[in-house]
Amino acid sequence: MGQAPRSSLRPLALRAATDQRRHRRVAVALLGRYMLSDRKEYPCQTVDMSPGGVRLTCAVGGEVGERTVIYLEHVGRIEGTIARLLPDGFAVAISATAHKRDKIASQLTWLANRAVLGLPEDRRHERLVPRQTVTTLRLETGREIAARIVDISLSGAAIACAVELPLDASLTLGRTPGRVVRQFKGGFAVEFRLPLSPDRFDENLVL
Incomplete structure (x- = not known):
């Protein structure tokens, strides 16, 4: 049998190249939380990510093959299994539909471009004003x-x-x-010791 015509091979090559670009890892630091099979939530931060996987820095590890649910700022909820354990965390193979992977790819492209171009953060979906704005600060001295x-x-x-x-x-x-x-002027910014859980991040949030 002779070789297949070049024209029939080109679409496959293009698809392969597209898939490779789509799963290229992007170095991105996103705060989030993850849940292991014990149903407990722990804070984490991404090291790099692609539509097919994500590497996390975190304090509590799991087991290879263990299912995990992760909530990340900008990205939202993703699911997967632990593929590899690392000294400071683990890598997760993401389980997602083709539509969800395309959405993640678009979000990662936006994040990468924002970092390269030095664009200001788009905070429309990152920040909110809670219904309950009155609060009390407690200092280490006990002063309120x-x-x-x-x-x-x-x-x-x-x-x-x-x-x-x-x-x-x-x-x-x-x-x-x-x-x-x-x-x-008139106040200050506070950084939380641990990031909030995205699934309770709405106007009814009470710190």
């Missing part, structure tokens, strides 16, 4: 300070407060521990 939440993201909050706190000051915002990372 009344404050107001300007907005919240998975990783922190902007706080309006009459008391000026120094950078890196530790505090508890409601029941959520954090530290002061930036100051602005």
Whole structure:
């Protein structure tokens, strides 16, 4: 039998190249949480990701082949199985439909372009103003300070407060521990010690 015509091979080659690009790993640091088979949630951060897999830095490991559910900022909920254990976390093979993989590919392309072009973060889906904005700050000394939440993201909050706190000051915002990372006129930004769970991130959130 002779070789197949080049024209019949080209679509396969194009599809293979497309699949390879689609599954190219992107170095991206996204905060999130993951759940193992024990049904407990733990904080994590991505190291790199493709539509077919993600590498996580986390404190609590699992077993190879164990199913996990992960919630990531920008990406949302993904499922998969632990494919490889690493010194500081593990790698997950993502289980998803072709449509979901295409969606992840688009999100990763946007994140990669944003980093390369130095674009400001699009916070329309990252930050929200909770219904309950009045809160109490508790300092390490035990002092309590009344404050107001300007907005919240998975990783922190902007706080309006009459008391000026120094950078890196530790505090508890409601029941959520954090530290002061930036100051602005009339308040400061707080970074949470652990990211919030995306599945409860809505206007009814109470810290």
